[in-house]
Amino acid sequence: MTKLLPRISLFFVLIFFQNTCFYAQDFDTACQTTQPFCSDASEDLTFPNTTGDIDGLGEVGCLNTTPNPAWYFILIDEPGQLVFDIKQWVDEDGDNRRDSRERLLDVDFIAWGPFPTSYIIDCGDQLSRGCDLNADGDNIRPAECVNNADEPDFYIDDLDNTNIVDCSYARAMLDDDTNKIETFTLPEAQSEEYYIILITNFSDEAGVIQLEQTNVGEDGAGTTNCSVLEPGIAQDRIAVCGPGSYPITVEGRFPGSAGPPEVLAAVDFQWSRADLGSDTFTPLPGETLPFLEVNGNGVYRLQGFDNTGAEVPNSPDQVSVLDVTGITYEIGYSIAESSFSGSYTITAEVTTDPITESEGFTDFEYSLYRDLNNGNGFFEYLPYQSSPVFEDVPPGDYQIIARYANCPDSELEDDEIIMILGYPKFFTPNGDSFHDTWDIINPEDQPTAAIVYIFDRYGKLLKQIIPGGSGWDGTYNGSPMPSSQYWFRVEFNEQEDRDVERTRRVFKGSFSLIR
Numbered sequence: 162m163t164k165l166l167p168r169i170s171l172f173f174v175l176i177f178f179q180n181t182c183f184y185a186q187d188f189d190t191a192c193q194t195t196q197p198f199c200s201d202a203s204e205d206l207t208f209p210n211t212t213g214d215i216d217g218l219g220e221v222g223c224l225n226t227t228p229n230p231a232w233y234f235i236l237i238d239e240p241g242q243l244v245f246d247i248k249q250w251v252d253e254d255g256d257n258r259r260d261s262r263e264r265l266l267d268v269d270f271i272a273w274g275p276f277p278t279s280y281i282i283d284c285g286d287q288l289s290r291g292c293d294l295n296a297d298g299d300n301i302r303p304a305e306c307v308n309n310a311d312e313p314d315f316y317i318d319d320l321d322n323t324n325i326v327d328c329s330y331a332r333a334m335l336d337d338d339t340n341k342i343e344t345f346t347l348p349e350a351q352s353e354e355y356y357i358i359l360i361t362n363f364s365d366e367a368g369v370i371q372l373e374q375t376n377v378g379e380d381g382a383g384t385t386n387c388s389v390l391e392p393g394i395a396q397d398r399i400a401v402c403g404p405g406s407y408p409i410t411v412e413g414r415f416p417g418s419a420g421p422p423e424v425l426a427a428v429d430f431q432w433s434r435a436d437l438g439s440d441t442f443t444p445l446p447g448e449t450l451p452f453l454e455v456n457g458n459g460v461y462r463l464q465g466f467d468n469t470g471a472e473v474p475n476s477p478d479q480v481s482v483l484d485v486t487g488i489t490y491e492i493g494y495s496i497a498e499s500s501f502s503g504s505y506t507i508t509a510e511v512t513t514d515p516i517t518e519s520e521g522f523t524d525f526e527y528s529l530y531r532d533l534n535n536g537n538g539f540f541e542y543l544p545y546q547s548s549p550v551f552e553d554v555p556p557g558d559y560q561i562i563a564r565y566a567n568c569p570d571s572e573l574e575d576d577e578i579i580m581i582l583g584y585p586k587f588f589t590p591n592g593d594s595f596h597d598t599w600d601i602i603n604p605e606d607q608p609t610a611a612i613v614y615i616f617d618r619y620g621k622l623l624k625q626i627i628p629g630g631s632g633w634d635g636t637y638n639g640s641p642m643p644s645s646q647y648w649f650r651v652e653f654n655e656q657e658d659r660d661v662e663r664t665r666r667v668f669k670g671s672f673s674l675i676r
Contacts, residue, residue: 187609214229221303247270270328313503415475428466432461
């Protein structure tokens with residue numbers, strides 16, 4: 162019952178250990194036991210199936226029976242299509258790999274989504290148990306749900322008109338093992354979406370389950386977020402952009418493991434809050450679920466407790482949340498090269514307040530603006546980039562614009578104009594008002610006047626000018642000089658020393674006169 166899809170050599174699956182014997186579950190609360198998996202881990206991972214609950218949850222979607230239900234969730238990272246194969250087998254040698262002699266077991270599944278969190282408060286209310294072919298919202302029945310092997314596009318095209326995203330069962334126990342592999346498809350998953358999957362074990366025989374993403378690396382393929390496998394809260398910090406971005410949902414779990422030593426999963430939770438920069442936490446009354454709706458800045462801490470009441474390993478864990486439109490920061494810069502180097506490296510330098518810095522909110526991006534119209538306005542020269550370093554910048558007037566990453570409302574413009582000294586490589590004194598004279602670029606950034614001497618190819622002094630004046634018009638004693646290469650020497654104050662007493666320097670170079 163599987164589509165024939167190209168395979169990759171590695172399996173990508175979930176790791177989670179749980180008891181192999183379960184009591185009967187109540188559908189209204191059963192999905193609250195969901196555990197994380199991801200499909201792009203770099204090693205082979207499996208999770209054990211469940212036994213001892215052959216009655217299961219009754220009829221759910223296309224599944225006539227749901228024996229030994231196990232619940233899992235995935236979080237989407239990169240958006241796109243995700244295609245999985247679900248396998249179940251008797252892992253006789255315990256190596257988490259299916260050898261040719263190891264028997265496949267029947268496995269069925271149903272999946273729902275998307276959701277903003279992996280934790281469903283009321284499974285019976287939020288997870289549809291049937292389909293609604295006429296989309297009237299009434300008389301939603303399992304009998305209207307189909308097997309995706311019979312109608313592959315039924316759930317892809319949302320013909321069920323519910324939040325069931327896929328469902329499949331193996332109807333006959335044939336000798337052909339491929340009939341015991343199910344295919345699960347998410348056609349257009351989006352980043353930060355959660356999906357819930359119920360997987361059954363009809364055989365009631367102990368084994369392992371493996372979920373393999375078969376389209377990893379293909380064009381348009383999405384990925385799952387493996388940070389959910391880490392205990393606690395996936396993020397260390399969350400930046401929101403503008404007070405209108407609240408509320409946000411923060412989520413964390415502390416899954417157990419079979420060990421050794423065995424680690425019990427957290428079943429009870431408690432959230433606390435502290436101000437940013439503080440380590441004094443106050444418990445939040447009533448916030449005892451593994452997710453929290455956050456409405457403002459702060460540090461949010463999650464504790465987890467197992468079924469004995471003991472705090473579990475890796476607990477507590479915490480995340481800092483900040484509306485970055487309200488942070489204060491200043492922009493500075495440095496220039497690597499000396500004046501007249503021809504091209505320059507400008508490095509932006511952002512300084513924030515101590516609390517913002519200590520909480521790690523330093524993810525800024527930078528843009529460079531240039532005055533291209535001789536004092537008539539700055540325009541974008543280099544677009545926003547994550548690196549503060551701008552390379553191969555020619556002489557001219559510049560401004561740095563900064564903002565917190567992906568937050569336009571936090572944008573700040575540096576008031577200081579960066580004036581980089583340089584000189585034109587050529588000029589054309591032909592009376593067309595374009596490049597008619599030659600002069601140093603940005604001489605006004607000099608506390609003491611610079612002096613320029615211009616020579617012909619034989620070293621004859623043709624003109625001495627004070628930069629920032631009328632410049633050289635290409636004449637000597639009123640006569641036009643011919644097209645040729647000319648030399649200059651400039652005495653100036655080095656701009657790198659702008660914050661201290663500047664050093665007087667001399668630079669020599671050449672330029673072309675073109676007629």
